[in-house]
Amino acid sequence: xxxxxxxxxxxxxxxxxxxxxxxxxxxxxxxxxxxxxxxxxxxxxxxxxxxxxxxxxxxxxxxxxxxxxxxxxxxxxxxxxxxxxxxxxxxxxxxxxxxxxxxxxxxxxxxxxxxxxxxxxxxxxxxxxxxxxxxx
Amino acid sequence: xxxxxxxxxxxxxxxxxxxxxxxxxxxxxxxxxxxxxxxxxxxxxxxxxxxxxxxxxxxxxxxxxxxxxxxxxxxxxxxxxxxxxxxxxxxxxxxxxxxxxxxxxxxxxxxxxxxxxxxxxxxxxxxxxxxxxxxxxxxxxxxxxxxxxxxxxxxxxxxxxxxxxxxxxxxxxxxxxxxxxxxxxxxxxxxxxxxxxxxxxxxxxxxxxxxxxxxxxxxxxxxxxxxxxxxxxxxxxxxxxxxxxxxxxxxxxxxxxxxxxxxxxxxxxxxxxxxxxxxxxxxxxxxxxxxxxxxxxxxxxxxxxxxxxxxxxxxxxxxxxxxxxxxxxxxxxxxxxxxxxxxxxxxxxxxxxxxxxxxxxxxxxxxxxxxxxxxxxxxxxxxxxxxxxxxxxxxxxxxxxxxxxxxxxxxxxxxxxxxxxxxxxxxxxx
Numbered sequence: 001x002x003x004x005x006x007x008x009x010x011x012x013x014x015x016x017x018x019x020x021x022x023x024x025x026x027x028x029x030x031x032x033x034x035x036x037x038x039x040x041x042x043x044x045x046x047x048x049x050x051x052x053x054x055x056x057x058x059x060x061x062x063x064x065x066x067x068x069x070x071x072x073x074x075x076x077x078x079x080x081x082x083x084x085x086x087x088x089x090x091x092x093x094x095x096x097x098x099x100x101x102x103x104x105x106x107x108x109x110x111x112x113x114x115x116x117x118x119x120x121x122x123x124x125x126x127x128x129x130x131x132x133x134x135x136x
Numbered sequence: 137x138x139x140x141x142x143x144x145x146x147x148x149x150x151x152x153x154x155x156x157x158x159x160x161x162x163x164x165x166x167x168x169x170x171x172x173x174x175x176x177x178x179x180x181x182x183x184x185x186x187x188x189x190x191x192x193x194x195x196x197x198x199x200x201x202x203x204x205x206x207x208x209x210x211x212x213x214x215x216x217x218x219x220x221x222x223x224x225x226x227x228x229x230x231x232x233x234x235x236x237x238x239x240x241x242x243x244x245x246x247x248x249x250x251x252x253x254x255x256x257x258x259x260x261x262x263x264x265x266x267x268x269x270x271x272x273x274x275x276x277x278x279x280x281x282x283x284x285x286x287x288x289x290x291x292x293x294x295x296x297x298x299x300x301x302x303x304x305x306x307x308x309x310x311x312x313x314x315x316x317x318x319x320x321x322x323x324x325x326x327x328x329x330x331x332x333x334x335x336x337x338x339x340x341x342x343x344x345x346x347x348x349x350x351x352x353x354x355x356x357x358x359x360x361x362x363x364x365x366x367x368x369x370x371x372x373x374x375x376x377x378x379x380x381x382x383x384x385x386x387x388x389x390x391x392x393x394x395x396x397x398x399x400x401x402x403x404x405x406x407x408x409x410x411x412x413x414x415x416x417x418x419x420x421x422x423x424x425x426x427x428x429x430x431x432x433x434x435x436x437x438x439x440x441x442x443x444x445x446x447x448x449x450x451x452x453x454x455x456x457x458x459x460x461x462x463x464x465x466x467x468x469x470x471x472x473x474x475x476x477x478x479x480x481x482x483x484x485x486x487x488x489x490x491x492x493x494x495x496x497x498x499x500x501x502x503x504x505x506x507x508x509x510x511x512x513x514x515x516x517x518x519x520x521x522x523x524x525x526x527x528x529x530x531x532x533x534x535x536x537x538x539x540x541x542x543x544x545x546x547x548x549x550x551x552x553x554x555x556x557x558x559x560x561x562x563x564x565x566x
Contacts, residue, residue, distance in 0.1 A: 102461030
């Protein structure tokens, strides 16, 4: 049985992927972007710890926000590290703290990862709708 | 059907200038030599998310309008603002960037480009300690040791290795057999898998590893058994390899600029190459992402003296990253209007900064629909530089190249330069 309270402390790295780069050209509000950028890559050992399979969803929480992401297994990452392609989803959890030099902390932010079975990542249109509500 | 050779790709800072394109009935049907990213840019010119008409927001919804009306509304928004932000500029021509600066000066706004969230820290380190650098041609012909630190060119600059570094056929180095490739990264990336030496650094420990390498280069020894997850012997081995290079080139990416230490990481990397120059020849170069982000730094610097984050609100250009850069201005809710050109900060900024951008009146000029155009109040469709309109761009090694026009833009999509000229004229009139 999966326990609800299973969680992992992780360090978040965000960055360019080939698929995300290709999607810059005219796919930025498409739902296709979900399988390209609403991704959380983690090592098989950490997938095991959370008892999740590839394609299932996880919740990533940091001091700056939280997000539902699709889990993807990656052999190139060490335990305790997750990788998220740059963009809408990554920027909900990274730190806006720039240390007064202009650059937010897009890499190296600490977070907590839990399984979030059945939950779905927000689509670009849902993000846009939320932002439009802020307009006076 | 016709073919055009030597097309300059306008995707990343490599500006590959050997692309062959087949055009049929004003449509690009085939590309040769372009990487996956370049191909995506060239072949998706006519996609479904292409903007074709100017839009303005009325009663919460974006509706079609005329270009004249969109320009008029834009001029009103910018002229009435107390402190407008003019942001983006890295995926357009130097000619358009120049007019952007004129608008910023005219309205007393802040002109910032995407440098502030990519290699801004590099620029700050460069101010502090300078930089020993060269053109990519020099690297191709001479470099026998190439380092990529916090950079994964196989996914972000796919032809960098084959055109300029490890796999390139240079005058003195004919192939990868005559070169060594060192990759330093927190992940075993696709580029790391190719490396002759891969150092998996602990996240946020780059400064420590750079410092350890500097010590090993200077003294040949280290006091600690491991630094940043790398054993002492391995660090000494890499330091010796660097000292024994005939021509070394260190390329670094956002893995250094965005991790803990930021500009101090770059400072340490530059100092490492300076130290190595006491033994042999080493250069260092940032891996610039957007195809003309180097250009906007050049244009801004020759006009104002500063490369990004330029504040005209006092009537003269002022530069103070942290105060005059886009993310902080939005987080502090200081700016009250925005003009976004060829960029998507709503996707790329931290959510809190994007939220303020959504709250204030915003004008977006872009060829495609993006989350930024979707929350803008005025949207003006533009022609794509390097495909539908010519212009100048700077490669990551600061070599300017002329981009070609190879097809006609969709009806009504003007070059950024022309749209901005109209906007400047309207602002001067108002």
